[in-house]
Amino acid sequence: MKKDKKILAKGVEAIVFGALEAECKCYFGYPITPQNDIPELMSRELPKRGGVFLQAESELAAINMILGACATGARAMTSSSSPGISLMCESFSYLAALEFPAVVVNVMRGGPGLGGIETSQGDYFQATKGSGHGDFRFLVLAPSNAQEAYELTAKAFELAEKYRNPVMVLLDAILGQMKEPLVLKKLKIKKYPPETWALTGAKGRNSRFFRSLFLDAEELKQHNLKLMKKYQSMQKEIRYEAKIEEGDMVLVVAFGSMARLANEAIEDLRNKGYQVGYFRPITLYPFPYKPLKEIVTQAKKPLKILVPEQNCGQMVEDVKLAVEGKAEVISLPYPPSVVPFPEDLKKEIKKCLNLSKSRKV
Incomplete structure (x- = not known):
C-alpha cells in the first residue's frame, strides 16, 4: 500500500483488508450469516495477491484445512459465526496443542443453538474460557469499530506467530454489518519466520513432526506446563x-x-x-x-x-x-x-x- 486511503466499509470488510495487509496467504471457510461478506471479499481479493481461497464443504473441513496450512508456516485465516465456530472447537484444541499460529474470526450471532442472525455477545465464554477440550487458550481481540477491526486483525497474525498459538478476533453483528469510515494504511506487522519448526520439506535437514497425543503421563504434564507458561507470558499483550x-x-x-x-x-x-x-x-x-x-x-x-x-x-x-x-x-x-x-x-x-x-x- 503506497499511501493511506479512506473508504466506507463494513466491519467484516475491514477484517478482510486487515488480513490482506498482514499478507494472509490462505483462507478456508464456509458461509454463515452475518459474516458472509468475509469469504465473498476474500474470494475476490486474495487470489489477486497470490493467495489461496477455498470454500470448504463444512466448518469442520475449513478448520482442518487451516490446521494443514499452518503446519507449513503459512499465514492462514478462517471466519464463521457462533454455531459454525462451535463446529470448529475440537480442532481449536488441536491447533493450540500443536502450537500452530492460526487466526480465527467470530462474528457473533444470537444463541444458544441456531438462535438468530441478530447481534449478540453470547460467545464471550466460548472465546475466553476455552472453546474445546483440555487446558488451552485463545488470545482474544475485541475491536469496537471498523478501524480497530482492520488493525487488530492484522495484529492477530503477528501475535499468532509470536506465541505460536491461535488468535481470535471477536466482534458482533452490529460491528460486522455497520458501515463507517476506514483508513487503509500501512501497518507495522512483525513476522516471525517459521524456519525452525514448520513442515517445509526435509531436504538438507532432519525431518520434523507434530503430535498432540502424549501417552506418557510425564510427557503430557510437561507439554501442558509449557503451554501454561506461554499463556502467562501473553499478559504483556493486554490492551x-x-x-x-x-x-x-x-x-x-x-x-x-x-x-x-x-x-x-x-x-x-x-x-x-x-x-x-x-x-x-x-x-x-x-x-x-x-x-x-x-x-x-x-x-x-x-x-x-x-x-x-x-x-x-x-x-x-x-x-x-x-x-x-x-x-x-x-x-x-x-x-x-x-x-x-x-x-x-x-x-x-x-x-x-x-x-x-x-x-x-
Missing part, C-alpha cells in the same frame, strides 16, 4: 481503553459495540456534570484484571461498576474477579437481538448514581 477522573462514582465496563453505546451515553452524562467513567477491554484474553483493579483501589470514592452486555451476563464474571470484592459490580444483561439505546444506558447509570428520577438527562 484496554479507560476514561476515568478523580471523583467518578460509577465505572461502566463494556466491550465491542456495547462499549460504543456506553461511551456515547457516558460522554453526554459527563458533559452534564455526572461523575461516571468508562473502561473497555480490548483483549478479552488476557483480560485486563490488573488495570481494572488499580482503578478501583485508587479511587477516592467507592465505585459502583456497571457491566452492560449483549448476553445474559458473561464478562461480568471477569470484572468481579478483577475487583476482588472491592467494588459493587452490577450486571446489565441485554439478551441476543435486544439492543439498547444510549438513553437506556443513561437511565441505568443514573440509578447507580442514586440520582433523582425526575431530573431529565
Whole structure:
C-alpha cells in the first residue's frame, strides 16, 4: 500500500483488508450469516495477491484445512459465526496443542443453538474460557469499530506467530454489518519466520513432526506446563481503553459495540456534570484484571461498576474477579437481538448514581 486511503466499509470488510495487509496467504471457510461478506471479499481479493481461497464443504473441513496450512508456516485465516465456530472447537484444541499460529474470526450471532442472525455477545465464554477440550487458550481481540477491526486483525497474525498459538478476533453483528469510515494504511506487522519448526520439506535437514497425543503421563504434564507458561507470558499483550477522573462514582465496563453505546451515553452524562467513567477491554484474553483493579483501589470514592452486555451476563464474571470484592459490580444483561439505546444506558447509570428520577438527562 503506497499511501493511506479512506473508504466506507463494513466491519467484516475491514477484517478482510486487515488480513490482506498482514499478507494472509490462505483462507478456508464456509458461509454463515452475518459474516458472509468475509469469504465473498476474500474470494475476490486474495487470489489477486497470490493467495489461496477455498470454500470448504463444512466448518469442520475449513478448520482442518487451516490446521494443514499452518503446519507449513503459512499465514492462514478462517471466519464463521457462533454455531459454525462451535463446529470448529475440537480442532481449536488441536491447533493450540500443536502450537500452530492460526487466526480465527467470530462474528457473533444470537444463541444458544441456531438462535438468530441478530447481534449478540453470547460467545464471550466460548472465546475466553476455552472453546474445546483440555487446558488451552485463545488470545482474544475485541475491536469496537471498523478501524480497530482492520488493525487488530492484522495484529492477530503477528501475535499468532509470536506465541505460536491461535488468535481470535471477536466482534458482533452490529460491528460486522455497520458501515463507517476506514483508513487503509500501512501497518507495522512483525513476522516471525517459521524456519525452525514448520513442515517445509526435509531436504538438507532432519525431518520434523507434530503430535498432540502424549501417552506418557510425564510427557503430557510437561507439554501442558509449557503451554501454561506461554499463556502467562501473553499478559504483556493486554490492551484496554479507560476514561476515568478523580471523583467518578460509577465505572461502566463494556466491550465491542456495547462499549460504543456506553461511551456515547457516558460522554453526554459527563458533559452534564455526572461523575461516571468508562473502561473497555480490548483483549478479552488476557483480560485486563490488573488495570481494572488499580482503578478501583485508587479511587477516592467507592465505585459502583456497571457491566452492560449483549448476553445474559458473561464478562461480568471477569470484572468481579478483577475487583476482588472491592467494588459493587452490577450486571446489565441485554439478551441476543435486544439492543439498547444510549438513553437506556443513561437511565441505568443514573440509578447507580442514586440520582433523582425526575431530573431529565
